Amino acid sequence: MFLNLAPLRRDPVLAAFDQLLADTTRRAPSTAVRVNGYQTDEAYILVLETPGLSFDQIEVKVENGGLSVLGRGQAPSQGEQRLVHRELPHSPDFSRRFSFGDDADLEQASAELKDGLLSIRIPRRQPGARRIAIVAA
Numbered sequence: 729m730f731l732n733l734a735p736l737r738r739d740p741v742l743a744a745f746d747q748l749l750a751d752t753t754r755r756a757p758s759t760a761v762r763v764n765g766y767q768t769d770e771a772y773i774l775v776l777e778t779p780g781l782s783f784d785q786i787e788v789k790v791e792n793g794g795l796s797v798l799g800r801g802q803a804p805s806q807g808e809q810r811l812v813h814r815e816l817p818h819s820p821d822f823s824r825r826f827s828f829g830d831d832a833d834l835e836q837a838s839a840e841l842k843d844g845l846l847s848i849r850i851p852r853r854q855p856g857a858r859r860i861a862i863v864a865a
Contacts, residue, residue, distance in 0.1 A: 761799070761822045772828050772850040779844040786846060790834045795826045795850065831855065 766773040778786060778799055787798045799822045828834070833851045840847045 761797075761824055763824065765826075769852070771852055772832055774826065774846075774848040774850075776824070776846040776848070777844060778841065778846045781841075781844075783841045786841065788837070788839045788846075788848060790837060793827070793834075795828070795834060795837065795848070797824045797826075797846070797848070798822070 762777040764775045766775075774795075774797075776797060781799050781801050785800050787796075787800075789796045789798075801821065828850060829852075831852045833853050837848060837850045839849075
């Protein structure tokens with residue numbers, strides 16, 4: 729047996745609530761960026777989804793012992809006249825900060841943007857003893 733929800737859909741209070749949620753979603757979209765993170769013996773690897781952004785709209789910075797990624801894009805043009813039935817939320821701006829272990833060599837980090845995916849590679853310092861030279865005084 730199915731529950732008939734048709735009377736609820738006509739309720740003006742619920743309709744107003746649905747409209748409020750739809751407006752809120754449209755005005756305040758999520759600024760989250762999907763990230764995959766990997767760790768190998770040689771490096772830490774991050775892959776961020778950055779669809780529609782070019783390399784000059786993304787900034788990757790090493791600061792305060794971590795890595796920051798900022799994206800600044802443009803909202804879709806509203807110039808042309810059209811009848812919009814439903815529009816996906818769009819938030820071109822994002823900011824993410826990442827921390828790594830003590831073995832991360834942040835100064836040697838590299839980034840590559842291809843097909844809307846930003847890949848960042850942070851090499852790992854190899855653990856081990858190092859010899860300290862002794863100089864004559």
